[in-house]
Amino acid sequence: MAIQNIIKPENLVYTKSKILTDIPMHYCPGCSHGVVNKLMAEVIEEMGIQEDVIGVAPVGCAVFIYKFLDIDFQQAAHGRAPAVATAIKRLMPNKYVFTYQGDGDLAAIGTAETIHACNRGENILIIYINNGIYGMTGGQMAPTTIDGMKTATCPYGRNNEVNGYPLNITNLLAILEGTCYVTRQSVHNAGSVRKTKQAILKGFKNSMLGKGTSVIEVVSTCNSGWKMTPEQANNWMVENMFPVYPMGDLKDL
Amino acid sequence: MAKIKGAIVVNTERCKACNLCVVACPKDVIALSKEVNDKGYNFAYMQNEDACVGCAACAYVCPDACITVYKVKVEE
Numbered sequence: 001m002a003i004q005n006i007i008k009p010e011n012l013v014y015t016k017s018k019i020l021t022d023i024p025m026h027y028c029p030g031c032s033h034g035v036v037n038k039l040m041a042e043v044i045e046e047m048g049i050q051e052d053v054i055g056v057a058p059v060g061c062a063v064f065i066y067k068f069l070d071i072d073f074q075q076a077a078h079g080r081a082p083a084v085a086t087a088i089k090r091l092m093p094n095k096y097v098f099t100y101q102g103d104g105d106l107a108a109i110g111t112a113e114t115i116h117a118c119n120r121g122e123n124i125l126i127i128y129i130n131n132g133i134y135g136m137t138g139g140q141m142a143p144t145t146i147d148g149m150k151t152a153t154c155p156y157g158r159n160n161e162v163n164g165y166p167l168n169i170t171n172l173l174a175i176l177e178g179t180c181y182v183t184r185q186s187v188h189n190a191g192s193v194r195k196t197k198q199a200i201l202k203g204f205k206n207s208m209l210g211k212g213t214s215v216i217e218v219v220s221t222c223n224s225g226w227k228m229t230p231e232q233a234n235n236w237m238v239e240n241m242f243p244v245y246p247m248g249d250l251k252d253l
Numbered sequence: 254m255a256k257i258k259g260a261i262v263v264n265t266e267r268c269k270a271c272n273l274c275v276v277a278c279p280k281d282v283i284a285l286s287k288e289v290n291d292k293g294y295n296f297a298y299m300q301n302e303d304a305c306v307g308c309a310a311c312a313y314v315c316p317d318a319c320i321t322v323y324k325v326k327v328e329e
Contacts, residue, residue, distance in 0.1 A: 001327055003302055006260040011325045014309040016264075016318040025317055029294070030271030034316025041318075190277055190310035230271045 030230025032220030079110025082117030121178030139225030259307020
């Protein structure tokens with residue numbers, strides 16, 4: 001069958017969401033941020049909530065997320081996205097409010113805001129991209145860097161005795177009374193992408209049910225910061241990151 | 254028996270040649286082209302058109318949402 005006969009609107013299976021703008025994403029080739037941005041656009045389009053969703057952008061690689069998703073956004077100071085989202089949600093309880101943060105934002109400078117927003121049980125969705133490194137500033141060690149992982153500021157690998165232990169903040173958030181849904185996902189293959197999409201869908205729905213905070217950690221790659229190809233980075237993540245940050249739901253009320 | 258035929262269309266200007274679609278494709282349909290786009294990336298293209306089944310695995314993993322997938326059932 002000729003390819004022209006297959007490429008017809010009625011045979012369409014998958015295409016770019018309309019919520020995702022045509023501006024080329026500035027992320028490095030193969031970055032997990034792109035996949036998660038795309039999934040959020042798809043979920044927002046499927047739920048039909050483009051007019052009713054407000055995002056809070058972080059500081060980090062995803063700082064320009066407001067250029068890529070055609071929805072309302074507020075940019076927060078470094079790490080303060082959950083505090084800003086708290087205010088937005090309390091003033092406009094009929095809006096879907098989410099934060100999109102990296103590990104340097106959520107688990108380092110924003111630890112206090114994150115833990116207290118979750119402890120208060122704010123009805124927001126927190127999407128947390130954990131690649132174990134400060135990607136935007138040149139690949140320095142983050143609190144989430146795993147034992148033995150080489151970064152710009154620990155070129156011989158992280159030493160737990162000197163540098164402390166990797167901060168597994170998602171496990172901490174799961175034991176708080178205020179959270180209702182805490183899950184850890186990844187986006188390294190088609191199956192995991194679909195699971196993450198379902199998790200984001202659930203997180204958005206939870207934010208309207210008044211059950212508490214939903215936290216979705218996406219264990220991600222930073223192939224530029226890790227000095228690998230995107231494919232090697234995915235394999236390295238499966239081998240080394242997954243034992244420290246295991247996949248699955250930690251809490252689902 | 255009905256057979257499934259698929260096809261993809263790559264937004265070549267948006268593609269950054271990360272190679273993730275090539276790895277994700279179970280039928281080895283996709284390859285990176287020798288040509289480059291305006292940004293200098295060797296964009297992805299359908300090398301082995303007949304093998305595509307339209308599973309959309311490439312489109313799911315594409316970080317830049319470059320791939321559009323079509324699928325049709327062919328009666329033999």
